[in-house]
Amino acid sequence: MSPITHFLTGWLVANTSKAGKRERMLITIAGIIPDVDGFVIIGDFLTRNSNHPLHLWGDFHHVLAHNLGFAILVTIVGYLLAKKRKITTAFLVWISFHIHLLGDILGGRGPEGYQWPIPYLLPFSNSWQLAWKGQWALNAWPNFIITGVALFFTLFLAWKRGFSPLEMISCKADKLFIKTLHKRFGEPRNTKKIKRPFSSHSE
Numbered sequence: 414m415s416p417i418t419h420f421l422t423g424w425l426v427a428n429t430s431k432a433g434k435r436e437r438m439l440i441t442i443a444g445i446i447p448d449v450d451g452f453v454i455i456g457d458f459l460t461r462n463s464n465h466p467l468h469l470w471g472d473f474h475h476v477l478a479h480n481l482g483f484a485i486l487v488t489i490v491g492y493l494l495a496k497k498r499k500i501t502t503a504f505l506v507w508i509s510f511h512i513h514l515l516g517d518i519l520g521g522r523g524p525e526g527y528q529w530p531i532p533y534l535l536p537f538s539n540s541w542q543l544a545w546k547g548q549w550a551l552n553a554w555p556n557f558i559i560t561g562v563a564l565f566f567t568l569f570l571a572w573k574r575g576f577s578p579l580e581m582i583s584c585k586a587d588k589l590f591i592k593t594l595h596k597r598f599g600e601p602r603n604t605k606k607i608k609r610p611f612s613s614h615s616e
Contacts, residue, residue, distance in 0.1 A: 414516040414556055419445045421563035422516065424578050426509040428570050436502045438581050439491045444509040446487055447517075450477035475517065480535035484510045514543070520556045522548045568594070573601050 423444015427437040453469035460467045477483070484507065491506035492499050514531055521529050530544040549555055571577035572594045579587040595601075 414520050415551065415560065416445055416448055418556065418560045418563060419448065419513050419516060420578070421560065421567050422512055423509045424567055425563060425570075426505055426512060428574070430498065430501050430505060432502060432505070433497060434576070434580055436495050436498060439494055439502060440505045440509050441578065441581065443487050443491060443506040444513050447478045447483065447510065447513045450474055450479065453477070475521075475529045475531055476535065479514055479517065479531045479533075481533055482536045516559075518543055518545050518548065520549045520551065520553060520559070522550045522553075524550065524552075572598055 420441065423441040424437070426444060427440035430436075432440065451470070451474050453473045456467045456469045487510055488503050488507045492503035495502035514533070517529065518531060523529060528544045528548050530542040532539050532541070533543050534541045567578065571591060575591055577587055577590050579590050
């Protein structure tokens with residue numbers, strides 16, 4: 414699935430608990446961090462015209478960071494960086510990470526038809542390759558539907574709770590965005606629920 418879809422699903426996982434701003438960010442990042450192994454494509458780009466071009470993308474994407482070892486590392490980091498609700502945050506980091514893997518298994522087939530199997534047990538073992546024969550392509554309609562649904566609920570939660578993924582970038586932009594949503598769709602009935610998240614910007 415696309416990084417946008419992974420980001421949105423990670424954000425939705427983060428909003429299943431009463432996590433603070435810092436913890437929401439950690440959980441959301443866990444939902445997209447496996448794709449860090451996609452940056453190996455830079456090596457392919459830099460050597461594409463050389464006598465010995467690299468093929469790092471094909472060899473290492475969905476390998477280096479899409480596995481159990483990296484999941485454990487990300488979960489530990491999430492636990493250590495969380496300021497409160499450490500165990501809950503670590504658990505949701507674990508869930509967010511694995512939802513990313515599930516999304517790739519379901520809808521990550523490349524244009525050439527390659528399934529990108531996930532060697533889940535790495536670095537401990539290379540014996541288990543996760544793949545699904547019914548996997549749909551990256552540009553298939555189910556991915557657009559999932560992204561649309563995730564975006565809808567992200568906007569709904571932003572309107573309802575008073576904070577959005579923009580808080581990870583700019584508190585000012587986040588408040589302006591929430592103000593725009595409330596102006597367009599009205600204030601939530603229980604306005605008390607949206608006061609706490611605004612104060613969380615100072616966490």
